[in-house]
Amino acid sequence: MRTEKNIEPRRGSWYNGYSPAERDKKSRELKRLIAKGVLLPASGPCALCGDPDNVPVEYHDEDYGEPFSWEAPVLLCLCRNCHRDKLHKRFWRHSAWFAFIAHIRRGGYARDLKNRSIKNEVKAYQVALERGELITLKKLRPYKRKIGEEWFANLRMDAESLCDPSARPRP
Numbered sequence: 001m002r003t004e005k006n007i008e009p010r011r012g013s014w015y016n017g018y019s020p021a022e023r024d025k026k027s028r029e030l031k032r033l034i035a036k037g038v039l040l041p042a043s044g045p046c047a048l049c050g051d052p053d054n055v056p057v058e059y060h061d062e063d064y065g066e067p068f069s070w071e072a073p074v075l076l077c078l079c080r081n082c083h084r085d086k087l088h089k090r091f092w093r094h095s096a097w098f099a100f101i102a103h104i105r106r107g108g109y110a111r112d113l114k115n116r117s118i119k120n121e122v123k124a125y126q127v128a129l130e131r132g133e134l135i136t137l138k139k140l141r142p143y144k145r146k147i148g149e150e151w152f153a154n155l156r157m158d159a160e161s162l163c164d165p166s167a168r169p170r171p
């Protein structure tokens with residue numbers, strides 16, 4: 001079922017101070033609204049890397065509080081790579097997350113990392129960062145968002161935030 005695949009798959013875990021039960025409740029409602037045709041299944045471009053092409057995207061939720069919001073920057077469509085490999089793993093891979101953001105800001109898409117030389121360049125950036133050095137990544141495409149003001153610019157990185165009620169976007 002197409003809509004099934006578009007629902008955030010990571011159940012049974014805390015995020016932004018919301019319990020698995022709270023997350024499940026909103027996910028069930030999202031599924032119901034998609035089935036009713038009130039909400040459309042997730043579609044591109046990816047709200048993180050900006051990839052406009054036909055890459056698989058899925059919904060990501062930043063805020064499971066009620067009343068539910070179904071709009072960005074609460075509910076976002078992210079490509080699978082950004083969602084599963086980058087955003088949700090940022091807590092355990094800080095330098096990799098910062099290197100990925102630098103890659104996005106030079107106009108890079110997640111899928112560009114399939115290219116070996118681009119991947120190596122981002123890896124070199126990450127290694128430099130871990131040494132406290134900064135290198136410049138080659139521009140790939142124009143970047144239209146305002147650096148530092150993107151929804152992902154100042155997300156919490158500490159694993160404690162997963163279960164911390166103060167991490168909720170709404171009190």
Ligand SMILES: [Zn+2]
Pocket residue numbers: 046047048049050051078079080081082083109110
């Ligand atoms: Zn993406």
